[in-house]
Amino acid sequence: MSPRRRPIAAAAAVAASVLLFTGCSVPSFLGGGTELSEPTGESVAAELEPYYSQVLEWERCDDLMCATATAPLDWSDPGEGEIELALVRKPASGQKIGSLLVNPGGPGGSGFDFIAESIDYAVGAPLQERFDVVGFDPRGVGRSSPVTCVDAARMDEFLYGIVPAERGSDEWIAEVTEANRQFGQACADETGELLGNVDTVSAAHDLDLLRAILGDDRLNYLGYSYGSFLGATYAGLYPEKTGRLVLDGAIDPTTSNQEVNIAQSVGFEDALKAYLADCLTGEECPFSGSVDDAADEVSRLLASVSESPLRGSDGRMLGADALVTAIIYPLYSAESWPYLSDMFESVMFGEADTALAFADLYNGREPDGTYRDNSTEAFRAVNCLDYTYDDDPAKMRADAEELAQAAPIIGPYFGYGDIGCAQWPVTSEGDREAIAAEGAAPIMVIGTTGDPATPYQWAVALAEQLDSGFLVSYDGEGHTAYRKSNACVDDTVESFFIDGTVPASDPEC
Known part of the structure; x- marks a missing residue:
């Protein structure tokens, strides 16, 4: 083949x-x-x-x-x-x-x-x-009064930067916490009172x-x-x-923030396995063996780029977090599955550009390095107000373990998400309650x-x-x-x- x-x-x-x-x-x-x-x-x-x-x-x-x-x-x-x-x-x-x-x-x-x-x-x-x-x-989005945070270069570092320490270690948590604190402060400085509304x-x-x-x-x-x-x-x-x-x-x-993480990690992992099952019936699939064999290969691929990120032609590095984003993007529609095969194959050959291009599409990054909208900033700003967060290391490690057990391929990279909003400069007042809308x-x-x-x-x-x-x-x-x-x-x-x-x-x- x-x-x-x-x-x-x-x-x-x-x-x-x-x-x-x-x-x-x-x-x-x-x-x-x-x-x-x-x-x-x-x-x-x-x-x-x-x-x-x-x-x-x-x-x-x-x-x-x-x-x-x-x-x-x-x-x-x-x-x-x-x-x-x-x-x-x-x-x-x-x-x-x-x-x-x-x-x-x-x-x-x-x-x-x-x-x-x-x-x-x-x-x-x-x-x-x-x-x-x-x-x-x-409000906060696009052409309306927008949330604004950082320039394109700093956004690249925020979204694609590699933290060299072991994921979940004290050193890793400290570095990620500081990066998120700086990002949140930049959003507060640039956006003003709108950020809390x-x-x-x-x-x-x-x-x-x-x-x-x-x-x-x-x-x-x-x-x-x-x-x-x-x-x-x-x-x-x-x-x-x-x-x-x-x-x-x-x-x-x-749903709480952790419940969302679990449901989505399981959802994307199920979609990934549905893709793999479909892929293995074709003649040009980059995987072989059973669905479980192919899933194990995806896990090894993520572990590999986590340990040794791949360099793209523009100098950016493809780490595990960016690769997960690249995997998730085509899983939103079964019509995109053939392109996911192309992306997996390129990473297997040690090439980062296609995966970075997929992550860029998800993140709204243009080929010239600019960002076409403020969707990343708005996504963070709204969610930080709509949910509550806890960045206690012991709690986050327990949540990360729960995610890894629920979805062994995708789950390990969905953990520690509370760090970003726990560092947000505006206090969350989100109250997750059932909505009845009587009448x-x-x-x-x-x-x-x-x-x-x-x-x-x-x-x-x-x-x-x-x-x-x-x-x-x-x-x-x-x-x-x-x-x-x-x-x-x-x-x-x-x-x-x-x-x-x-x-x-x-x-x-």
Whole structure:
């Protein structure tokens, strides 16, 4: 069997009941292709009235419409400053029902870019016909008032730097702790007060503001992955304002940070083994023997680069943490598995560039060394506020051992994650509780049985917690299901959004 070689450019291919809707009048037009929104005009507290009564000025941006909203910096004290929220909208092509806000996940994903660059991937044609599809960057993200931390060179060191000490040793913990302390301090210095106000509860309050100034009495919302947690949080805060919410790739709000680490390490390891089983049936697989044999080889490969990192052509080093990132990235979609084979083969030959390219795609790093967005900074900032953390070495070592037992290949590299947020300059106030959202309209929760990032059991748990939640299951591989699975899922989602159709039972797509 001759080895396959593909150019590094191949890595780029991996990226790729009836409710009454009111207050959805046609927007007014100004000259030059500008439109004005018509807020609902609802009664709110006096200090919030200037925000809820603001009129969006939509201006053409290519084939779409773009606008900027303002929101309170601190929802608990609306008079103490404001932030900006960037929005992009594709107007409904047919008879409009209302607005549909879309969040791609993360936290830190740009809903603006998601809609502006890949609306057909995000939302099907039937929804584009009946809704104004609105992408937005949550607070702290992208074009909205962003979390900012370090320049590209320092980000490279933070993400790809090699700590020479043994993982988990006192020396290793001390060095990682100091690196994370410096990173957090840089974020505080560059971002200011916003850093303490990018939590999911604050973002959910922003969602209600956007709903009102878009002119919708109820929120229609499609949230993927972390976006499901944002949507569920909104439902918990504003159950009477829920319209049709679809939460795809759901997160269980009750999970702790360690429980997330265990579930995801097991999920990605299961996806890795599914890839290996598929790979071993082909003629060009870089592995041989049984699935267990191949899994052992992956473990040895990770141990090898941990002991002796590989140097890339740009001078960066590929260590075990970066290689795990490179492995995880293609596991989000079974369609990317062939590229994962290319990456594994290149590392087996002692080459680092393809793996670094995969890690770069995951981290948002461009080929010229710049970073295309602030997703890494935003991801850290939001999670540090949404969960609680404990960096006691004994506790972290016990957690790391639990991870290694649960997922022997991936788990060892998911440990010690509390260090980063335990060093965060803003104290976490995250409270992981079940969300019932009593009184909310029906809420669709979608779970994929082979989802490595948001395991299926999380969707089951969320659907059970929500007073009006109902589960739609997709039996398959990959992260999230709408627009990525089959007609059963797509039709169920679109019928719910357009007609309010709630399945009599889980359609088990």
